[in-house]
Amino acid sequence: MxxxxxxxxxxxxxxxxxxxxxxxxxxxxxxxxxxxxxxxxxxxxxxxxxxxxxxxxxxxxxxxxxxxxxxxxxxxxxxxxxxxxxxxxxxxxxxxxxxxxxxxxxxxxxxxxxxxxxxxxxxxxxxxxxxxxxxxxxxxxxxxxxxxxxxxxxxxxxxxxxxxxxxxxxxxxxxxxxxxxxxxxxxxxxxxxxxxxxxxxxxxxxxxxxxxxxxxxxxxxxxxxxxxxxxxxxxxxxxxxxxxxxxxxxxxxxxxxxxxxxxxxxxxxxxxxxxxxxxxYTADHLLDEALLRMEPDFPAMLRGLYRDGVRIEEKMRSRLLPQSERSFLRGMRRAYQVDHNEISGAIRINLAGREPSGRVLPGAERDALCKELAADLMELVDPDSGERAVDRVVVTDDAFPGERRDHLPDLFAVWRRDRPITGLASSKIGEVRVNTPEYRPGxxxxxxxxxxxxxxxxxxxxxxxxxxxxxxxxxxxxxxxxxxxxxxxxxxxxx
Ligand SMILES: [Zn+2]
Ligand SMILES: [Zn+2]
Incomplete structure (x- = not known):
């Protein structure tokens, strides 16, 4: 040519x-x-x-x-x-x-x-x-x-x-x-x-x-x-x-x-x-604990283990589950945080038929959970300022259809960026605070x-x-x- x-x-x-x-x-x-x-x-x-x-x-x-x-x-x-x-x-x-x-x-x-x-x-x-x-x-x-x-x-x-x-x-x-x-x-x-x-x-x-x-x-x-x-x-x-x-x-x-x-x-x-x-400014280090508190059936004995910004899975993995790659605890939940850039919190639904120990049925149950989580995330405020912590929730089904849609997390909580986020609070989760880890300034x-x-x-x-x-x-x-x-x-x- x-x-x-x-x-x-x-x-x-x-x-x-x-x-x-x-x-x-x-x-x-x-x-x-x-x-x-x-x-x-x-x-x-x-x-x-x-x-x-x-x-x-x-x-x-x-x-x-x-x-x-x-x-x-x-x-x-x-x-x-x-x-x-x-x-x-x-x-x-x-x-x-x-x-x-x-x-x-x-x-x-x-x-x-x-x-x-x-x-x-x-x-x-x-x-x-x-x-x-x-x-x-x-x-x-x-x-x-x-x-x-x-x-x-x-x-x-x-x-x-x-x-x-x-x-x-x-x-x-x-x-x-x-x-x-x-x-x-x-x-x-x-x-x-x-x-x-x-x-x-x-x-x-x-x-x-x-x-x-x-x-x-x-x-x-x-x-x-x-x-x-x-x-x-x-x-x-x-x-x-x-x-x-x-x-x-x-x-x-x-x-x-x-x-x-x-x-x-x-x-x-x-x-x-x-x-x-x-x-x-991000709540990346607070999200997984907030999601845990949104779980209706998570065992009470495993709650409250979150300390100093270390996610519960990290603690359990290092103590009890050296080879499990977090799978045991993730398999017990409806939804969990996965690693992502601090721009937004990435959330995966534990979907039956897709995840090995999936708990959420595809279709209506999954759609209802996505809606519930999106609403709960938008309720989150920074307890110090009283301002909303989440700017908006991006739903993968709406934003990213395609043959590799299931390779992506299911929801993204886009953080507000106008001030530091010092904690997360709502009527559903109470208040989550941990020491803010060091992040790059920009x-x-x-x-x-x-x-x-x-x-x-x-x-x-x-x-x-x-x-x-x-x-x-x-x-x-x-x-x-x-x-x-x-x-x-x-x-x-x-x-
Ligand atoms: Zn970068
Ligand atoms: Zn570089």
Whole structure:
């Protein structure tokens, strides 16, 4: 197939659109500002209640989470109560760049997070080099490329789970670690910029897709700097480090400008982020005890074992059930919390026929329980403020239909984010309080942004809102093709 044009797509992982708009408006991000001026800035909707794992999986597959099945870096293992790591082989769908490669397009893909390697016939893909939260080792198609990139540009030194080079995994940073973290983030951004530039210069691509992670990492760890009401706000931090988020965004702005410039005047493209960021206020550590207290038949002797933020299953597992993976206690309940990003509390119904010791019958009984739990969750208040703790409950049946719907939790309680949540209380559960564990200061909120360049920029027909699932189909359309059987659609005004 003859490509109609070359397409350059640049992702800024989790870069908050309000911050970008503010700093672009103040002249601090001149490249983003000029893109916004020409194309307008669009709201890029991400899957409701979910964080970066789901957003990037929806980006890569152009599918809703109900069809691709990824909601977190752990997943519900069908037919068990286990929640092991999500890995490449759990994906049932190919990334869209594989479809484009199959159609004869030459693709270059560098570091789309949380995504498997495609089978690339024409071009290359590098995965898990400089990304926030690797799924696995740095790897590539063709295979030798990853080792070559690592050898010549160096490895990641803030985001390697399981190693001492995993500053991103710490809940809080000492002053010295903050300094080291910033230095390494800015150096990593430079590594990515240079590698992208070199790969771009090799030519032979119709689509070049690169994602920068540093916006993600820096906002998680420095959000409290921007928010004077944040309990961890440190007015002296800015004297020590400047504004770390602005420094990273500014360097990203320069890198984006350089890559667009290098790609040439006839290249079309999109710059986008998958999600936003705000203060990390959550009741993640309180939810499972609240759910336990909503259980009508849970044995009285097992109640009240919740202490110091440790879930009852964790205590029981370490004392009594070393091999059980929580299954014994989960099997005794109607519903239980499963691991998820602090953005929302993820709840699984213990469904007969789906879970090994399912207690809730499918159909009317399950529907009634979902309604009851949703109502009970919306009743929860923070006992200190008297304010509701849950912003809204997202019901998987409504939000994420699809063939992998049962791979997802059944309900998500989206936490309010305007103040810290110190406890949970309602007439049904009484009051739950434990010591708040340390959380990173910032965390994801739904929805990112998009801007385009080189696409005519007819703002009169430009969509001001699109979905992250639409980026793949938009790229395909810019290349003169289409993606079969996906949920997204080309964004009006870009194509
Ligand atoms: Zn994150
Ligand atoms: Zn990171």
């Amino acid at each position: 003859q490509a109609q044009s070359r397409v350059l797509v640049i992702g800024m992982d989790s870069a908050d659109r309000a911050l970008l708009a503010q700093w672009a408006g103040e002249g601090r991000l001149p490249v983003i500002a000029s893109l916004i001026e020409r194309s307008g800035v669009g709201l890029l909707k991400s899957p409701p209640a979910l964080g970066d794992d789901a957003a990037w999986a929806s980006f890569a597959t152009s599918l809703s989470p109900g069809r691709h099945g990824r909601y977190y870096h752990k997943h519900l293992e069908p037919g068990s109560y286990r929640t092991p790591w999500f890995r490449d082989h759990h994906f049932a769908h190919a990334p869209f760049w594989q479809t484009l490669s199959d159609a004869g397009h030459r693709v270059g893909v560098l570091d789309v997070p949380k995504c498997p390697l495609g089978r690339i016939r024409h071009g290359f893909q590098i995965a898990d080099w400089l990304v926030h939260g690797r799924d696995g080792e740095t790897r590539s198609v063709p295979e030798p490329l990853a080792a070559d990139i690592l050898h010549r540009f160096g490895d990641d030194d803030t985001d390697r789970p399981g190693s001492s080079e995993y500053i991103c995994g710490l809940p809080s940073l000492s002053h010295e670690t903050q300094r080291v973290f910033m230095k390494r983030l800015l150096a990593g951004l430079q590594q990515k910029r240079e590698a992208a530039s070199e790969l771009l210069a090799r030519g032979g691509w119709d689509l070049f897709l690169v994602v920068f992670k540093e916006s993600h990492c820096v906002q998680h760890h420095f959000w409290h700097l921007l928010d004077e009401s944040h309990p961890a706000h440190d007015p002296h931090l800015i004297e020590r480090l400047g504004n770390p988020i602005l420094r990273v965004f500014h360097e990203l702005d320069r890198a984006i400008g350089a890559l667009i410039e290098q790609s040439g005047p006839d290249t079309k493209g999109i710059v986008f982020s998958d999600l936003g960021m705000t203060a990390n 965390n994801h909120i739904e929805n990112g942004f998009f801007v385009s360049f080189g696409c005519g920029e007819d703002t009169s027909h430009r969509a001001t809102e699109a979905s992250i699932q639409d980026i793949g189909p938009t790229i395909a359309a810019l290349l003169g093709g289409a993606l079969p059987d996906v949920d997204g659609e080309p964004i009006p005004g870009i194509v």
